[in-house]
Amino acid sequence: MAPTFVGYPKVFVVDAEGKPLLPCHPARARKLLKSGKAEVLRGSPFTIKLKYPVSTPVGSLRAKVDDGSRYVGIALVNEHTGEVVFRGVLVQRGDVVRLLTLRREYRRGRRYRIVRHRPCRNRARQQVVPFPSVRQKKEAIYRVLADLAKIAPISGVDVELVSSGVKNPALPGKSTREKVLNRDGACVLCGSTRRLQRHHLVPRSKGGTDTPENQVLLCAECHRKLHAGGATLDRRGKTFAWVAHAVLGKAYLLALLSRFGEVRVAEGWQTKEWRESLGLPKSHTNDALSLFLPGGPLKVFGPEYLIWPLRRRRWEGNPTKTCEEKNGFRHWDVVRAVRAGKVVFGCVRSLKARAMTLRTAKDDNFEVSYSKARLLHRPRGLAYMPVW
Structure with missing residues (x-):
């Protein structure tokens, strides 16, 4: 049964x-709020705080x-009523590798500029597992859930x-070789069934x-011609690079998520079947x-959010951030x-002289006037932007 979408959001x-x-x-x-029994706690997601305790x-x-390499989908679902009270997309940072490389070059330059040269000490350091570029993405997911756990009872x-393994049950066969053989059956270029070999589209x-x-x-002759440049194959393969960060930190992510309670794990083909059963x-x-559909129909409340994890450490005297605040607006x-x-x-x-630019759902550099904008929320560690 298809879920029902409701325009108004739930209030935490x-x-x-x-x-x-x-x-x-x-x-x-x-x-x-009108009766004075509660006050506004935060603006996004909108949360109120009662002025009396609730014992039970x-x-x-x-x-x-x-989980994903660049974008991570997050939702909060009440499995007893089928209500989806929050849904958003976490936009992961992609500049960590560049910043780590830049920091390493700065260290190396400082070490070689001093008169009394000291030996390199990087061999004495222990390698952190997973790598920092992978670990910060998993910790960003934990940061979002930890922030939502302050306003929602997550169990x-x-x-x-x-x-990246052979998990899709749609193709018959146990191993990758059997699945490819049962799917193609013959050489995809000439149709021969003799001396068949497997060819990787992306090496x-x-x-x-x-x-x-x-x-x-492919047959052995077509396989040889393809590598020699005498034949062409009009097919696109699947690369492993885009899922490298998501695959490497599985155990680290599960260890972080276990702090919130029971963790249930699903595969991609299972999610596809559940999503197609809802018609989404x-x-x-x-x-x-x-994921793990409840027994009743789903009811989705409110808009979708875009979530950006902000840098925790501020760079004092950053030459690229000469304007911290203008006309009451900040970055x-x-x-x-x-x-x-x-x-x-x-x-x-960015804050310019006559206008400012915004990150929106469709444009990453949307220019608007100061007089036509109104402040809704000033984030502290995570920026939640509703997408209506």
């Missing part, structure tokens, strides 16, 4: 002692994570792990996977909310702007 609630409660209807939150909170939510996590040396999607069946298109949030502020009669939500990217 915490009591006077900071314990997270189940989200409530916006009308109920409005009455609590009822209910819990389950976090759903669709467990369901996660889809990226896999393993260039990041190609050993999955059936990256292999085709392919997206990161749809994959996340489809990464979530604003609501109007341009050409259309309402746009975005995060502040």
Whole structure:
């Protein structure tokens, strides 16, 4: 059964002692605010704080994570009622490798510039596993869930792990060789059934996977001609490079997610079957909310969010950030702007003399006027931007 999408979002609630409660209807939150029984705690996601403690909170939510290399789908689902109270896409940082390389070059330059040269000490350092570029992506997922756990009662996590092995049951056969042989049956160029060999569309040396999607069946003669340049094959393979970061940190991610309770793991082909049973298109949030479907129909509340993990350490005297605040706006502020009669939500990217640019869902450099923008939320460690 297809899920029902509701336009208004659920309001997160915490009591006077900071314990997270189940989200409530916006009308109920409005009455609590008007009567003075609650106050606004944060703007995005919108959360209110009660002025009295709740001794016996009822209910819990389950976090759903669709892990990925660049984008990670996250959802909070009440499995008893089928309500999806939060869904968003975490945009992972892609500059960590470049910054680590730059830091290494700075260290090397400082070491060789001093008069009294000291020997290199990097061989005495222990290698951190997983690598820092991989570890920061897994820790970013944990940062988002830890932040949501402050306003939502999370009792467990369901996660889809990226896999590069032979896991797809759609093709008959146990091994990769059997799956390719049963799928093609003969040489894809000449149709011969003698002296068949497997050919990797993307070579393993260039990041190609050993999955059936990256292999085709060729006869020995066509295989030789293809490598010699005498034949062409109009097919695209599957590379392993885009899933390298997601695959390497599986154990580290599961260890982090176990802090929230029970962790259930699913494969990609299972998520696809669950998502297609709901009739949803392919997206990161749809994959996340489809994990381990509850018994009843799903009811999705509110908009989808784009989440950016901000850098924890500020670079004092950064020459590229000469303007910290202008006309009451700062970098990464979530604003609501109007341009050409259309309402746009975005995060502040740059502050110019006459206008500022925003990161939006469709444009990473959207320019708006200061007078046409209104501040909605000032993030501290994570920037949540609604996508209406």
